[in-house]
Amino acid sequence: MSERVNVEKKTPAPGPETGAATTPANGKKAVAAAKTEAVLPALGPLGMLRWAWTQLTSMRTALFLLLLLAVAAVPGSLFPQRPANPSVVTQYIKDHPDYGKILDSLQLYDVYSSAWFSAIYILLFISLIGCVVPRAIAHYKAMRSQPPRTPARLSRLPEYGTLVIPADAGVPASNAISDAATLLKKRGYRVDVRDRDGARPSVGAERGFLKEVGNLVFHTSLIGVLVSVAIGGLFGYSGQRILVEGDTFVNTLVGYDQFTPGTNFQSSRLQPYSVQLDKFQVTFDRESRGKFGQPIDFTADVTTKESPDAPAKKEVLKVNEPVSLGGTSMYLTGNGYAPVVTIRDGAGNISLQGPVVAKLQGDNYYSSVVIKVPDAKPEQLAFAGFFLPTAFITEEGVSFSGDPELMNPQLTLNSYYGDLGLDHGVPQNVFELDVKELSPLNARDLDAKGIVLAPGMTHTLPDGKGSISFDGVKRYIGVDIHHNPGQLYALIFALLAVAGLVTSLYVNRRRVWVRTGTHSDGRTMVEYGLLARGEDHRLAGEAAAIRKLLAGQWQLGGEDPSAAPDGASPEPTEADSIQSTAGSSESKKDQ
Amino acid sequence: MLPINETMGAYSELFMLLAAGTYTVAFIAFAWDLAKSSKMLRAVDLKAAAASGAAEAEASRLPVAAGARTGAAAGTADRADADVSGPAGRAERPSSSVTAAAPASTTGVGQTADGGMRYGAERRAPARVAVALTVLGAAIHAAGVLTRALGAGRVPWGNMYEFLTTGAFVAVAVFLLVLIRRDLRFLGTFVVGLAIIMQVAAAVAYWTPVGHLVPALQSYWLIIHVSIAVLSSALFTLTFAMSVLQLLQSHRQKTVAAGGGDKLGFMRLVPSALSLENLSYRINAIAFVGWTFTLMFGAIWAEKAWGRFWGWDTKEVWTFVIWVVYAGYLHARATRGWTGTRAAWLSIVGYLCVVFNFTIVNQFFNGLHSYSGL
Numbered sequence: 010m011s012e013r014v015n016v017e018k019k020t021p022a023p024g025p026e027t028g029a030a031t032t033p034a035n036g037k038k039a040v041a042a043a044k045t046e047a048v049l050p051a052l053g054p055l056g057m058l059r060w061a062w063t064q065l066t067s068m069r070t071a072l073f074l075l076l077l078l079a080v081a082a083v084p085g086s087l088f089p090q091r092p093a094n095p096s097v098v099t100q101y102i103k104d105h106p107d108y109g110k111i112l113d114s115l116q117l118y119d120v121y122s123s124a125w126f127s128a129i130y131i132l133l134f135i136s137l138i139g140c141v142v143p144r145a146i147a148h149y150k151a152m153r154s155q156p157p158r159t160p161a162r163l164s165r166l167p168e169y170g171t172l173v174i175p176a177d178a179g180v181p182a183s184n185a186i187s188d189a190a191t192l193l194k195k196r197g198y199r200v201d202v203r204d205r206d207g208a209r210p211s212v213g214a215e216r217g218f219l220k221e222v223g224n225l226v227f228h229t230s231l232i233g234v235l236v237s238v239a240i241g242g243l244f245g246y247s248g249q250r251i252l253v254e255g256d257t258f259v260n261t262l263v264g265y266d267q268f269t270p271g272t273n274f275q276s277s278r279l280q281p282y283s284v285q286l287d288k289f290q291v292t293f294d295r296e297s298r299g300k301f302g303q304p305i306d307f308t309a310d311v312t313t314k315e316s317p318d319a320p321a322k323k324e325v326l327k328v329n330e331p332v333s334l335g336g337t338s339m340y341l342t343g344n345g346y347a348p349v350v351t352i353r354d355g356a357g358n359i360s361l362q363g364p365v366v367a368k369l370q371g372d373n374y375y376s377s378v379v380i381k382v383p384d385a386k387p388e389q390l391a392f393a394g395f396f397l398p399t400a401f402i403t404e405e406g407v408s409f410s411g412d413p414e415l416m417n418p419q420l421t422l423n424s425y426y427g428d429l430g431l432d433h434g435v436p437q438n439v440f441e442l443d444v445k446e447l448s449p450l451n452a453r454d455l456d457a458k459g460i461v462l463a464p465g466m467t468h469t470l471p472d473g474k475g476s477i478s479f480d481g482v483k484r485y486i487g488v489d490i491h492h493n494p495g496q497l498y499a500l501i502f503a504l505l506a507v508a509g510l511v512t513s514l515y516v517n518r519r520r521v522w523v524r525t526g527t528h529s530d531g532r533t534m535v536e537y538g539l540l541a542r543g544e545d546h547r548l549a550g551e552a553a554a555i556r557k558l559l560a561g562q563w564q565l566g567g568e569d570p571s572a573a574p575d576g577a578s579p580e581p582t583e584a585d586s587i588q589s590t591a592g593s594s595e596s597k598k599d600q
Numbered sequence: 601m602l603p604i605n606e607t608m609g610a611y612s613e614l615f616m617l618l619a620a621g622t623y624t625v626a627f628i629a630f631a632w633d634l635a636k637s638s639k640m641l642r643a644v645d646l647k648a649a650a651a652s653g654a655a656e657a658e659a660s661r662l663p664v665a666a667g668a669r670t671g672a673a674a675g676t677a678d679r680a681d682a683d684v685s686g687p688a689g690r691a692e693r694p695s696s697s698v699t700a701a702a703p704a705s706t707t708g709v710g711q712t713a714d715g716g717m718r719y720g721a722e723r724r725a726p727a728r729v730a731v732a733l734t735v736l737g738a739a740i741h742a743a744g745v746l747t748r749a750l751g752a753g754r755v756p757w758g759n760m761y762e763f764l765t766t767g768a769f770v771a772v773a774v775f776l777l778v779l780i781r782r783d784l785r786f787l788g789t790f791v792v793g794l795a796i797i798m799q800v801a802a803a804v805a806y807w808t809p810v811g812h813l814v815p816a817l818q819s820y821w822l823i824i825h826v827s828i829a830v831l832s833s834a835l836f837t838l839t840f841a842m843s844v845l846q847l848l849q850s851h852r853q854k855t856v857a858a859g860g861g862d863k864l865g866f867m868r869l870v871p872s873a874l875s876l877e878n879l880s881y882r883i884n885a886i887a888f889v890g891w892t893f894t895l896m897f898g899a900i901w902a903e904k905a906w907g908r909f910w911g912w913d914t915k916e917v918w919t920f921v922i923w924v925v926y927a928g929y930l931h932a933r934a935t936r937g938w939t940g941t942r943a944a945w946l947s948i949v950g951y952l953c954v955v956f957n958f959t960i961v962n963q964f965f966n967g968l969h970s971y972s973g974l
Binding site: 068069071072075076078079082083085086090092093120121238247294296297298300303304305306307327328329330331338340342489490491493496499500503504506507510511514543544546 | 601603604606809810812814815816818819821878881882885888889892893896899900903905906907908910911913917918921924925927928931932933934935936937938946961965
């Protein structure tokens with residue numbers, strides 16, 4: 010994509026390989042011997058720094074770091090990652106006692122924030138800056154300078170050709186060069202006419218400065234993307250919340266079930282907007298055989314308020330269609346059923362009433378239910394079991410859900426009493442119940458059996474501990490709320506990077522020189538040569554196009570350049586005869 | 601959401617089967633062409649070598665063995681080759697003319713095909729049959745992809761089965777499009793062979809009846825993001841084949857230049873290593889831009905669907921790895937000591953990552969992308 014050749018030339022690598030590689034095998038020994046004898050001048054600390062900088066910013070190192078980055082990114086896909094799912098990592102370490110801990114000490118569960126991954130990309134970006142800045146300066150200078158001087162032997166250029174203007178056409182060498190300059194200028198070249206009134210006037214032309222500009226924009230934009238990502242990490246935040254139909258979320262810290270602030274987050278930045286879930290609808294596939302019962306549409310109707318006093322607004326939240334509010338976006342990421350229960354304690358008072366979020370466990374919304382009733386008196390109560398939207402029981406007595414919709418909803422629970430341990434201030438997972446300290450009341454293996462409830466039914470707990478009623482079923486949704494101030498900048502820089510990439514790949518930097526002269530018999534001889542900087546497979550096409558333009562200007566017709574006599578070069582001197590033959594054989598080849 | 605049409609789905613499967621059958625015959629024709637043409641070229645070469653050997657003997661020089669003569673010529677063939685506007689650090693003279701190579705390679709001394717990859721004068725009947733069959737197969741295949749889309753009422757790339765069948769079609773179609781301008785028929789066995797493998801894998805291992813998309817995939821970004829990914833992958837497929845041939849050819853050119861025997865006769869139909877490198881660089885450059893868009897559009901879609909544009913999901917990781925490897929490839933072309941063979945290896949590694957990303961990551965790695973219909 011970009012050649013660092015000129016930069017490398019400026020800073021000859023002090024490494025031994027440049028010299029030794031080109032030396033023949035027998036000379037190598039001599040060089041090695043000389044090296045051992047030679048007293049190397051001490052580099053000194055400054056010299057060492059300079060040497061390290063040269064090494065770091067060399068293309069070879071950049072390429073090495075780039076490939077290393079690719080390799081280093083791979084482990085992140087092989088091992089579970091903490092930022093994505095911390096509980097999976099904990100489980101993984103438990104499951105692999107032999108090497109799980111070792112991997113942890115190597116930061117293999119936090120690959121993308123690990124010291125070694127950061128080291129690679131930071132070095133890469135330093136190398137990139139060290140490459141881009143000098144190149145930008147060099148290119149700025151190149152853009153302000155004139156096209157390079159006309160080479161003595163144009164015939165040595167990759168594309169070369171000659172034209173002859175007959176003497177009776179009345180186009181002297183100086184006019185011919187002006188014509189050529191005008192044509193090249195029209196074609197987008199920057200031109201510089203040299204020695205216009207001399208015997209051998211010439212024009213130097215160059216175009217395609219955008220190629221290097223694109224290259225620099227691309228690399229600079231990558232730095233921009235990195236900085237934008239860092240800004241997002243500093244000032245952004247994200248959180249999760251589960252909303253049962255009818256619930257309202259208010260954007261404050263307590264409104265979140267889980268909250269991940271950025272490094273520089275301040276809670277005062279949260280705008281207190283509110284979102285109420287009015288209704289959540291799921292459409293299931295009833296058409297195809299293969300995917301029967303698969304959800305094909307989730308639609309959440311919500312009522313939003315930008316601020317507590319703002320007017321309410323009806324909006325629709327769907328997967329792929331987030332709702333934007335107060336600088337954040339809300340995404341629909343999960344859903345399920347929430348059975349509504351009423352639990353009375355031993356004293357006959359209602360100690361819990363409302364929807365209980367059931368956690369998805371298997372196919373067709375087969376979900377687990379945990380109900381903790383710390384307010385029950387005299388003894389705290391707890392329930393654990395399953396919710397099935399369409400309950401079926403196999404002949405072996407295993408229950409399963411036959412359909413995702415509420416055809417035959419059933420709540421199957423065990424009940425417990427005792428100290429739930431919630432009063433000690435130790436946080437607990439609401440979806441898990443530790444039954445070690447509890448005494449069972451209802452279970453399949455007890456005399457009281459398990460609790461099986463259909464909507465509208467009530468089960469009385471044994472020993473007068475209370476009762477549980479299954480009142481109905483609501484749906485809930487899980488939403489993610491994200492705020493990333495770096496996002497827009499990342500997009501802008503990414504677009505800039507692509508624009509720069511395309512420019513640097515498809516704009517060609519070319520140089521053209523045209524030289525004219527008058528033959529002793531009065532004809533005006535014209536020769537031209539083209540040179541590309543970097544890869545350019547369309548240089549031959551450009552040469553043909555320029556030839557056509559020049560020929561058209563002087564009405565030369567479709568003369569075959571290879572048919573031109575060897576003396577056609579405008580340099581009819583003895584010294585040049587060798588070159589001109591070389592040149593014409595080249596042009597023959599190029600045809 | 602359009603309704604499912606299972607009859608269309610059944611037709612689609614029939615078309616896919618017919619396409620695979622047609623491709624199989626085309627594959628045989630391509631293989632036959634390689635065998636036959638290389639034999640013919642060898643005969644021409646031998647005749648020419650004998651003639652030049654005789655001429656040299658007549659000139660009362662030292663009797664020159666035909667092998668040595670052709671060997672020496674092979675060294676220069678590369679120089680006279682077209683398309684040698686090579687990467688940095690190459691000894692070859694930078695010339696970009698594309699028409700010059702023909703005399704060097706067709707008069708018998710050339711060990712490789714025309715570097716410009718233009719169509720030559722000689723008729724290759726089996727190759728023509730093969731291309732015609734491939735066009736026919738692609739037409740049937742297109743019907744299969746179209747009926748699948750009509751049957752499902754959406755774009756036909758929502759699960760592994762559809763990725764494979766549509767991907768195979770795009771690979772063949774891109775190959776046929778390139779054939780209009782360049783004679784890449786030497787890649788025929790590879791491209792058509794790969795299409796057959798993809799079709800068979802789709803039918804045997806990943807068969808999925810027509811169905812609706814899960815809500816996560818219901819977005820116009822599916823059309824944009826996946827189509828560009830498939831297109832770029834098709835281009836990477838071409839350059840992978842060319843890089844493999846480049847390695848073989850450069851090994852063969854070296855062997856022949858050193859006077860060794862030519863064990864890979866069919867490689868006569870293939871252009872020189874440098875021409876292959878240059879063309880695959882150009883295609884890779886296009887594919888790299890495509891892959892950059894894949895990455896970007898994927899990020900934009902991820903932001904819409906999951907709330908973050910980048911989260912190091914396994915699929916994202918591998919898409920990034922592929923991007924970095926091909927970025928390395930593009931840089932390698934501008935780095936001394938990394939052009940030629942090493943760059944070809946990078947291109948091959950990049951493609952292996954593409955394949956890995958498509959097969960292993962889709963199926964066995966847990967991630968947000970693992971809903972690809974399995």
